[in-house]
Amino acid sequence: MHKVAVIGGDGIGPEIIESGKTVLDAAGEKFGFDIEWTGFDIGADRYLATGELLTEEDLKELEKFQAIYFGAIGDDRVKPGILEKGILLNLRFYFDQYINLRPIRMLAGVDTPLANKRPEDIDFVVVRENTEDFYVGIGSRLKGHEKKVLEVKRDLYSVKFGLDVETDSDELAYQIGVISREGASRVISYAFDMAQSREKKVTSVDKANVLSDIYGLWRDVFLETAAKYPGTTHEFTFVDAITMWFVKNPEWFDVVVTPNMFGDIITDLGAMIQGGLGLAPGGNINPDGTSMFEPIHGSAPKYKGQNVANPLATIWAGSMLLEHLGEKDAADRVLQGIEASIRERVVTKDMGGSASTSGVGDWIARWINNS
């Protein structure tokens, strides 16, 4: 019996999560385990009604679970940033989910916008750091002069900035990013470990030629870590350059490890080359704590309640969730179910099919049943 927390969230979130649960339940039945789902009412509706994003109580409750199955957040009635920071990033940080694992893999039968690329050309993993960098969210807007204290608290460390800022600009904004040796080290080590069971190649992403302080430290830690894995190839790329190679030569990559913000950018690009956001899952992982699995796309408010959203990214995230729970065989079967649905063209409109959100989930659940 596995206990999993569920946050459907906003927009299409609840629908795609329902579809995912149906598939995971079927996998449980097939492989002899039960999943007990516990839903949490978290998202825009609650925020608009009560002003609450994530309460202490929510966090204390969620902490009891090994995994969270997360739909999507984001709503047109709420200013950009409120829900993202107050819910999604807050969860990633609170549970110290320092690895954001995003497979970039083109499944058979999927269309890519790239010319002449086949599934075997697009199969790598991005390991995105998930707690630091410019995602710490500290900064300010000022006119004239301002004194301010900004603080970042993490499980590993904390840092306090006493700031005394003066400008003759009409209005000025600043933003501070932070990278720590510990923070870089653990995610880079994870990437090298992961490469051991793959093709033993790790590519680092940075912009150390311009943002030399934070990415200089990142580079140093990357080199020190690489030295501990003598049989593994390692290389650096600048973030601008890697966007080119994703499009031109995706077959070069095996494991890509990246600071948080660049990871955000390149995994959306990665999602597109593997066939679109409808197919891109992610895991926010703390190997010793509560991890969270989600499609990397957003809540697409305009499709809410229409039963038309593509649930495959969510179902794939469910497969990652099962693997995380130790149910490797079930996880593999779910992915095979996704491949079967694509092969048989039981897919939603965005993929050229006519199936509904629930229809895809039901079909894959049955396929697992009969498999």
Added chain:
Amino acid sequence: MHKVAVIGGDGIGPEIIESGKTVLDAAGEKFGFDIEWTGFDIGADRYLATGELLTEEDLKELEKFQAIYFGAIGDDRVKPGILEKGILLNLRFYFDQYINLRPIRMLAGVDTPLANKRPEDIDFVVVRENTEDFYVGIGSRLKGHEKKVLEVKRDLYSVKFGLDVETDSDELAYQIGVISREGASRVISYAFDMAQSREKKVTSVDKANVLSDIYGLWRDVFLETAAKYPGTTHEFTFVDAITMWFVKNPEWFDVVVTPNMFGDIITDLGAMIQGGLGLAPGGNINPDGTSMFEPIHGSAPKYKGQNVANPLATIWAGSMLLEHLGEKDAADRVLQGIEASIRERVVTKDMGGSASTSGVGDWIARWINNS
């Protein structure tokens, strides 16, 4: 008579610039003007010999020119960042070249890695802010406790950060980005002005949902500026999302305006979709001062001196330079020459041809002569 400063720089820089000069001279002959070229010895060799990157004297001399024709800098013997910051970024900042103009346009006969996209689908302009954001290059690495003063000086304004930082991390690095109302305003206005002679659509790039301070200000200024152009369509995209649309729907874009760092990333991606870095030019523009034109690719040290590098990006940058000098007809003719060389397959190896760097330049110069 136009006076133009020339910085060949490192690696393939001097060769591609020679090729560009040949073409621009031919255009001058055809359209009845002379260009007086004044070369500057700036780059890795000089740095390694004398320790000098850009001297006060260099800057005072360069200031006398309306335009600089720039090859590339970067050398394996020098740590990443030294030449980039000490030369390229220093020039951009010193001359307050606040607009980095990068056309993303697929010429007829060029291959794109995208499936099903034709030249008419890929034709937009990126207006990249070029003096602010994380490119101000301030930050630090520390253990324990540190007091520091960091300063940014620009023509428009200056800002001074008094910092008192304390951490229990093993080692921590931080990086500060800055956006000012004036800085955002002038580049966003430039983009809207440019859109008036195009399709009247401006797309803004940011990540205001996470880096809310700097990109929140950027958004506000974008909205305020948009309000002054009621007949022009405006829209926001998040930087992660726009990388997807570049690949999937490049035909959506007309003028894209972006903060500096995201501009760096998306224009490399843009270069790739338009046919590769060998074809992507850029202008660093100060409408009232010294502007600088360059290919957006780097110095490719391993091809140095082999006469094999693709000069088309540099020649195209030369066309932008001519337009900047008011020689619109000559500029157009140079671009037609580039298109002719592609049509006739007089191109370098990277584009599937067998011509040399100088061979391409000579051919286009002759074509202009005979045109």
